Amino acid sequence: MVSYYFTIKYPDVRSNVLGLSHKLWLLTLHFVLLHLSAMFDVSFDSIRLSEWLALSFALCFVLIFTNSIYNLYFHPLSGVPGPFWGRMSPIPSWYYACRGDRHIWLWKQFQRYGKKIRPDPNTVLFCDSQAYSDIYSARSNVRRSRFYEAFQEQGRVATTLMTIDVAEHAVKRKRLNACFTEKSVRAASDFIVKHVDRWIDIILEENKDTTEWSSPVDFTEKVDALIFDIMGDLSFGRSFDIKEPGENPVKRTPHSIAAYLRFVYPMLRFPYLNLLLWLKPRGIDQFLSLIVPPDAQRYSQFVDDCVANRIALQKEQSTKPEAERRQDIFYFLAEARDPDTGLPAYDDSELWAESSMLIVAGSDTTAVSLSGIFFYLTGDPQRYQKLVDEIRSTFGSVEEIIHGPKLSGCTYLRACVDEGMRLTPTGPSELPREVLPGGLRVMGEYYPSGTIVGTSPWVSCRSQEVFGDAESFRPERWILNESAGVTKDSIARGKAAFRPFLSGPTNCAGQNLAIAEMLITIARTLYRLDVRRAPGSTLGGGSPELGWGQNDKNQFQLVDAYISLRQGPEVQFRKRMS
Numbered sequence: 001m002v003s004y005y006f007t008i009k010y011p012d013v014r015s016n017v018l019g020l021s022h023k024l025w026l027l028t029l030h031f032v033l034l035h036l037s038a039m040f041d042v043s044f045d046s047i048r049l050s051e052w053l054a055l056s057f058a059l060c061f062v063l064i065f066t067n068s069i070y071n072l073y074f075h076p077l078s079g080v081p082g083p084f085w086g087r088m089s090p091i092p093s094w095y096y097a098c099r100g101d102r103h104i105w106l107w108k109q110f111q112r113y114g115k116k117i118r119p120d121p122n123t124v125l126f127c128d129s130q131a132y133s134d135i136y137s138a139r140s141n142v143r144r145s146r147f148y149e150a151f152q153e154q155g156r157v158a159t160t161l162m163t164i165d166v167a168e169h170a171v172k173r174k175r176l177n178a179c180f181t182e183k184s185v186r187a188a189s190d191f192i193v194k195h196v197d198r199w200i201d202i203i204l205e206e207n208k209d210t211t212e213w214s215s216p217v218d219f220t221e222k223v224d225a226l227i228f229d230i231m232g233d234l235s236f237g238r239s240f241d242i243k244e245p246g247e248n249p250v251k252r253t254p255h256s257i258a259a260y261l262r263f264v265y266p267m268l269r270f271p272y273l274n275l276l277l278w279l280k281p282r283g284i285d286q287f288l289s290l291i292v293p294p295d296a297q298r299y300s301q302f303v304d305d306c307v308a309n310r311i312a313l314q315k316e317q318s319t320k321p322e323a324e325r326r327q328d329i330f331y332f333l334a335e336a337r338d339p340d341t342g343l344p345a346y347d348d349s350e351l352w353a354e355s356s357m358l359i360v361a362g363s364d365t366t367a368v369s370l371s372g373i374f375f376y377l378t379g380d381p382q383r384y385q386k387l388v389d390e391i392r393s394t395f396g397s398v399e400e401i402i403h404g405p406k407l408s409g410c411t412y413l414r415a416c417v418d419e420g421m422r423l424t425p426t427g428p429s430e431l432p433r434e435v436l437p438g439g440l441r442v443m444g445e446y447y448p449s450g451t452i453v454g455t456s457p458w459v460s461c462r463s464q465e466v467f468g469d470a471e472s473f474r475p476e477r478w479i480l481n482e483s484a485g486v487t488k489d490s491i492a493r494g495k496a497a498f499r500p501f502l503s504g505p506t507n508c509a510g511q512n513l514a515i516a517e518m519l520i521t522i523a524r525t526l527y528r529l530d531v532r533r534a535p536g537s538t539l540g541g542g543s544p545e546l547g548w549g550q551n552d553k554n555q556f557q558l559v560d561a562y563i564s565l566r567q568g569p570e571v572q573f574r575k576r577m578s
């Protein structure tokens with residue numbers, strides 16, 4: 001009964017069969033079984049262990065069977081098309097989440113069933129721009145699903161990203177927005193420039209400053225090191241120094257976070273998530289902390305130390321004039337004031353939580369996007385050259401490449417960023433939203449409270465209907481050119497299907513910073529270095545062994561772990577030749 005109780009997540013969705021609520025229905029079943037045992041005069045005391053086991057097995061079978069029949073034929077979402085096993089049970093969707101290719105599985109289902117699918121009994125996903133705004137806009141009657149609560153560490157404050165209550169999230173978000181103003185992005189861009197320059201210096205030093213091509217390197221490893229160092233410096237006031245030559249104890253941080261995401265993702269999509277969340281304060285968190293990969297534990301200790309030091313520094317420099325203080329994101333968090341009371345917006349535990357969350361929210365996402373952009377650029381020498389020409393002709397020296405109108409005015413650069421991000425979503429599966437009491441209309445159809453809804457960026461961004469040659473890397477599709485068929489309408493249609501930072505109240509708080517970071521990194525790198533794909537390398541691309549949807553070597557492949565994980569491309573650098 002306990003497990004049954006926790007599978008009853010959403011009474012409205014699992015509403016009724018023949019007028020009885022689902023709960024009542026199963027209670028009735030239970031009662032009937034008891035009644036039958038009485039009819040046949042079976043005394044429970046006289047049943048042996050093996051018979052108990054057989055009875056339990058039979059009961060489980062009856063429960064699973066009736067539940068499956070219910071999901072297929074009597075569930076309020078039973079009219080929504082989707083894969084047979086997925087409509088019947090949440091296990092297939094979970095299985096693909098464990099494998100890391102759930103986005104590919106979803107894509108396949110959309111090819112088969114059209115614009116909406118039911119990949120598991122309580123979920124409906126869409127591939128349609130109208131559905132997107134019905135679900136994610138400010139007026140949508142939804143909240144983040146409990147998926148986000150599973151991230152929450154016991155005893156820690158809930159961060160903005162993990163807060164599911166709509167009103168509570170709005171309060172937190174208002175405070176967080178104060179840390180991502182134009183002023184703070186400008187201040188952060190100084191840190192970004194410093195790290196990017198050092199990163200390029202190291203690449204040149206490793207290549208002995210020659211104009212020969214370097215040995216091939218995995219761009220993902222390189223760019224992870226850069227972005228984590230930037231985010232460590234911005235969030236905790238201390239660079240991880242991953243990009244620096246030599247060993248250091250936190251060098252494996254990006255791997256630790258990737259390992260942690262792979263470890264935790266199957267739990268976020270666990271079919272009996274409510275049971276898992278119920279168990280969290282009842283010992284499961286302690287148990288999980290024992291089996292968390294050791295790298296992830298070391299990282300957590302490092303974060304604790306950094307935040308403690310950064311809080312101390314913040315207090316120490318509070319008497320200094322503003323211009324002399326260290327103006328990183330942490331500074332803006334610590335200085336933020338509650339708009340209503342005027343008091344500090346965050347206490348120490350909230351500062352800890354928000355700044356650690358920013359590492360995950362800001363590092364992997366930006367690094368994945370850069371890996372994708374460089375994968376497609378190095379796979380297309382003509383477009384690569386067009387971008388290099390734009391950068392080298394716009395700026396007279398590398399020092400000119402800073403956050404500002406000249407950099408954001410590089411239209412081809414911006415188009416390459418957008419196009420690379422379209423083909424490389426930072427989270428390929430849906431960001432799940434739960435319909436609240438009162439229901440939600442999506443594409444004109446009503447969905448009851450408790451339904452999980454969403455759109456998958458991997459699927460929407462590969463829509464043939466919207467993009468035509470959806471799998472081609474063609475930055476030109478984002479630059480108005482009526483004679484080439486790129487109209488205001490076609491751009492608007494593309495933008496409506498491609499929302500890398502999400503839209504609505506839970507959209508990315510750091511998107512301006514992320515764009516600044518990517519533009520500076522790409523422009524400074526291509527100003528000072530030539531980059532090419534290592535001859536013959538296909539690292540990061542698809543291959544026939546990966547199967548349906550993943551066999552094209554020209555498509556950058558992602559592992560779905562909430563945030564995308566990836567490898568490649570394998571590239572070579574040299575000092576710029578022209």
Ligand code: HEM
Nearest residue numbers: 160161361362365366369426431501502506508509510514
């Ligand atoms: C290319 C880079 C990035 C992309 C594509 C991206 C995308 C996203 C997306 C899709 C979400 C919604 C997540 C969800 O609801 O599950 C999100 C949330 C968020 N992102 Fe980003 N992000 C990027 C970089 C950054 C950076 C650099 C920062 C800050 C340093 C940041 C901070 C946040 C925060 C704080 C949230 C939570 C917002 C909220 O809950 O209201 N992101 N991001």
